[in-house]
Amino acid sequence: MQTADVAVLGAGMEGVCVALHLQARGRDVALIDRHGAAGLETTFGNAGLIERASIFPYLFPRDLPALARYALNLSPEAQYHLSALPAVAPWLYRYFRESAPKRAARNAQAALPLVARCLEEHEALMELAGASDLLRKTGWIKLYRSEESLAKGIAEAERLRAYDLAIDALDADALAAREPYLARVVAGGVHFLDVASVADPSLVAQAYATLFMQRGGRFITGDARSLQQTLDGRWSVATHDGQLFVPDLVVALGPWSDAVFRPLGYRIPLAVKRGYHMHYAAASDATLGRPVLDADNGYVLAPMTRGVRLTTGAEFARRDAPPTPAQIERAEPIARALFPLGERLDAKPWMGCRPCLPDMLPVVGKAPRHAGLWFDFGHQHLGFTLGPVSGRLLAEMMTGETPFTDPSPYRPDRF
Numbered sequence: 365m366q367t368a369d370v371a372v373l374g375a376g377m378e379g380v381c382v383a384l385h386l387q388a389r390g391r392d393v394a395l396i397d398r399h400g401a402a403g404l405e406t407t408f409g410n411a412g413l414i415e416r417a418s419i420f421p422y423l424f425p426r427d428l429p430a431l432a433r434y435a436l437n438l439s440p441e442a443q444y445h446l447s448a449l450p451a452v453a454p455w456l457y458r459y460f461r462e463s464a465p466k467r468a469a470r471n472a473q474a475a476l477p478l479v480a481r482c483l484e485e486h487e488a489l490m491e492l493a494g495a496s497d498l499l500r501k502t503g504w505i506k507l508y509r510s511e512e513s514l515a516k517g518i519a520e521a522e523r524l525r526a527y528d529l530a531i532d533a534l535d536a537d538a539l540a541a542r543e544p545y546l547a548r549v550v551a552g553g554v555h556f557l558d559v560a561s562v563a564d565p566s567l568v569a570q571a572y573a574t575l576f577m578q579r580g581g582r583f584i585t586g587d588a589r590s591l592q593q594t595l596d597g598r599w600s601v602a603t604h605d606g607q608l609f610v611p612d613l614v615v616a617l618g619p620w621s622d623a624v625f626r627p628l629g630y631r632i633p634l635a636v637k638r639g640y641h642m643h644y645a646a647a648s649d650a651t652l653g654r655p656v657l658d659a660d661n662g663y664v665l666a667p668m669t670r671g672v673r674l675t676t677g678a679e680f681a682r683r684d685a686p687p688t689p690a691q692i693e694r695a696e697p698i699a700r701a702l703f704p705l706g707e708r709l710d711a712k713p714w715m716g717c718r719p720c721l722p723d724m725l726p727v728v729g730k731a732p733r734h735a736g737l738w739f740d741f742g743h744q745h746l747g748f749t750l751g752p753v754s755g756r757l758l759a760e761m762m763t764g765e766t767p768f769t770d771p772s773p774y775r776p777d778r779f
Contacts, residue, residue, distance in 0.1 A: 368394040370762070371601055371610040373588040373624065375402040377565075377748050378740050379616035380572045381755030383581060384489065386614075389763045393581050394608055395573070396601060400585035403569025406618045406747055409641050409716040411655055411666045411675045412565045413504060415749045416483045417529050417556040420472045420520075421724030422745055424456070424463035440694040441662020441677035448681045455635040456680070458722035471723045474773035476527070478726075478753050481768070483560055485752035495571035498564060502654040503557040505534070505543065507550045507702075509660040514551040517659060521554045530557040545650040547702055553656070561655050564669045565748050584608065588615075589623050597735055612736045612762065619683055619717035621741040628734060632727060633779055634742055636717040637678035640689045642696070643671040645706035658702060663695040665702070671709045674699055678718070689713035720744040721779075728754050728774040729761060738762060739776050 372383045375397035383395045399405075425431055433439040444452070462471065490496045506521075508514035518533045525531060532538075532555040539546065539553050562568050577583055586603030591613070594600050599613040615624045619636045646652070655666035662677035676691035692713045699705060721727065721742045731737035740758050743750050754774075760767045772778075 366394070366603070366606055366608040368392045368582065368608065368610050370394070370612045370614065371396055371599065371608060372614045372616055373591070373601070374616040374618060374620075375399070375569070375573060375583070376405055376407040376616065376618050377403065377569050377751030378618065378743065378754060379614070380569055380576065381489070381751040382614055382616060382740050382758050383755075384572060384576050385755045385759035386762065387576060387579055387581050389759055389765075391763070393576075394610065395576060395581060395583045396586040396588065396603060396608070397583070398585065398587060400583070400604075401570070402573035402583075403566035406716045406718065407569045408566040409639065409675070409714050410565055410748050411664045411673065412562045412668065413655060413666075413749065414483050414486050414560040414562070415746055416479065416558045416560070417524055417531075418746060418749065419476055419479055419524060419527055421468065421475060423468055423724075424460045426463070437690075439662065439677075440691050440698065442680070443691055444680040445682070445685060445688070448685065451682065452635065452680050455633055455722060458633060459720075462723040467723070471725055474725055477769035478750050478757070479746075480527070481753045482749045483558070485756060486560070489572055489575070489752050490568070493571040493575040495568055498562045498568055498571075499560055500562065500654070501560050503555050504559045504561060504655040504657065505539070505553045505555045506657045506659045507539070507546075507553040509550050509658075511551045513660050514553070517554050521556070531555065532557065543653055543656065545652065545703060546656070549702060550658075561666065563667070567669070588617055588620070591624055593734065599736060610736075612738065614738045614740055614758065616740045618741055618747065619719040621719065621739070625731075625739070628731075628737070630731065630733075630776065632742075632776060633722055635720050636683045637720055637744070638681055638683070638715060638717050639676050639678060640687070640692050640713045640715050641673050641675045642692050642713045643668065643673050643709040645671050645709060647704035647706040650704040652703060658698065661695060661698050663691070663699060665699060672703070672705060674705075683717050687713065687715040689715065718745055718747070726750065726754055726774055727776050728758050729771055729776055732777045
């Protein structure tokens with residue numbers, strides 16, 4: 365029999381960070397993951413952004429032409445499985461409601477305390493973990509194909525200046541000066557200077573996990589679905605090293621969190637937005653200085669250790685349905701016309717799942733009906749960005765510290 369003060373289920377960015385923050389506050393923590401390694405699921409596949417400028421959440425579109433393209437599955441930015449609609453439609457309706465202007469503004473204000481601290485919390489952990497060399501403070505650029513979409517993008521970006529963010533509006537010449545290998549097929553862009561990125565998001569998570577173990581933390585292979593509550597109120601999890609018993613347990617399983625909270629009777633409206641990536645060599649001597657988003661087509665090109673990573677928008681499908689990487693196929697020729705991509709470097713497109721709540725805010729806090737049960741999941745497109753800061757917030761709540769911000773907007777029973 366094994367014991368610890370706390371078990372954390374899931375070794376993605378959220379799980380590793382809450383484990384580190386609890387450990388720093390004197391707790392004996394066991395980190396449990398089915399892979400026995402960190403950052404191999406959702407954390408592995410993102411664009412590597414630490415999105416300090418993402419104050420306003422990703423909203424359900426209200427533009428009729430865009431909705432028509434989505435309905436016909438013609439957009440690289442989003443697609444859906446028709447067979448999944450009966451299950452997904454109620455969640456989409458709630459997402460649509462939460463994207464109304466007043467609710468979206470409220471949700472943006474709720475997200476602000478987390479987003480505002482995301483980079484400094486990452487930097488603190490990177491320094492401790494010896495991973496600062498992976499950080500690039502070069503910002504990222506949103507590209508716009510037409511003068512009309514550029515003007516709209518600049519107007520949206522101007523709203524962010526009120527949050528003490530540095531932003532450069534770029535015409536075609538200014539864009540060419542910053543990214544000379546991009547073809548002149550866009551009208552311009554917006555450079556968000558406060559955003560940072562990393563060359564390998566999975567490697568960052570692994571560096572944090574290594575720090576956790578160097579400080580005495582236990583990283584154990586186990587199955588979260590084995591979770592049970594014992595008669596004395598403790599939580600029990602089956603691991604490769606035997607049964608583990610703890611008084612406190614954190615669910616940080618990202619898109620698989622429902623495998624634990626649903627059997628316990630919680631009806632949190634968690635859904636997934638699936639996404640894909642593919643790596644490419646850069647043709648000849650072409651280089652990309654920072655991630656770029658083709659805003660009119662909904663894909664990102666990001667320079668990574670392995671090559672240039674193309675990441676797609678959202679696919680609405682059942683989490684465990686077979687991959688259908690049509691968005692990669694649609695985006696690739698558009699991306700090749702924008703940047704000189706060479707050969708594919710992956711045998712097949714990678715697929716992952718973003719865990720999303722309708723209000724695009726995470727669930728961070730105490731489970732309302734079970735003593736010793738805590739939640740930290742649902743970070744939508746910002747899981748890599750918000751892992752360290754939400755981990756700090758939950759650790760403060762669990763250890764009786766005064767939280768650095770009011771946690772009530774993220775409470776599990778808000779729905």
